Amino acid sequence: MNIPFLGRRREEPRAHDAEGIGDLLADCDLLRSQALEEGVRLDDSAVSLERLDQMLPRWRGDEEILDWLGNDAGLYLGTVIVRTVPGAAWSIRPDGQPVVRLATGREFDVVASGHAWAADGAPELSQLYAEVAEA
Numbered sequence: 001m002n003i004p005f006l007g008r009r010r011e012e013p014r015a016h017d018a019e020g021i022g023d024l025l026a027d028c029d030l031l032r033s034q035a036l037e038e039g040v041r042l043d044d045s046a047v048s049l050e051r052l053d054q055m056l057p058r059w060r061g062d063e064e065i066l067d068w069l070g071n072d073a074g075l076y077l078g079t080v081i082v083r084t085v086p087g088a089a090w091s092i093r094p095d096g097q098p099v100v101r102l103a104t105g106r107e108f109d110v111v112a113s114g115h116a117w118a119a120d121g122a123p124e125l126s127q128l129y130a131e132v133a134e135a
Contacts (some may be wrong), residue, residue, distance in 0.1 A: 018118050021090050025098055026079040033071035034059065039058075042076065044083050046133070050123040057121060064116055074114020081110070085133050100132070108132055 007057025026044070031052075035042050040051045052073070059065045078100045099117045100108045113128050 014075060020097055021033035021081070021098075025075045025131055028072040028076045028079070030065070031076055034069065036102045044080055046080060046084060046126065049077065049080055049129050051056050053121075053126050055120075055126040059118065065097070067115075070109055070115035070118035072114065073112035073117050073125065074109075077114055077117075077128060078108075080129060081108070081132055088132075102132065104135060106135065 002085065028042070032042050035052060038055045040048065040055060042048045042052075055105075059069050075098065078090065078098065081100050082090055085102070089101055091099050091101040091107065093099060097109070098111065100110050102108065113123070113125075116123065118124055
């Protein structure tokens with residue numbers, strides 16, 4: 001909310017450079033804490049996506065957690081893709097939606113994929129990663 005008499009909101013300095021955006025999107029605090037409770041360490045690797053796919057979906061009964069976790073799962077998937085697939089980079093659409101743009105120019109809506117995974121377990125995050133990494 002922008003209230004003129006309060007002045008401009010202070011902006012996060014990292015938000016204006018590609019690495020800073022990537023760092024902000026990689027936080028995924030809820031997913032990381034849920035994974036840690038299950039003994040899964042998220043190290044931004046493709047193997048960690050396989051381990052996430054094996055977790056019991058204890059969050060599915062809680063709509064609020066489901067939504068946050070889906071968002072985090074998508075952002076984590078995007079983080080792994082950007083850090084391991086040559087030429088992949090974060091891009092922010094005009095509507096504010098973060099997507100991963102591959103070297104081919106194809107955009108991948110990782111957040112939508114994360115929500116589908118959190119709600120249904122399918123498609124698996126590791127499967128999505130494999131499809132993107134092969135493209």
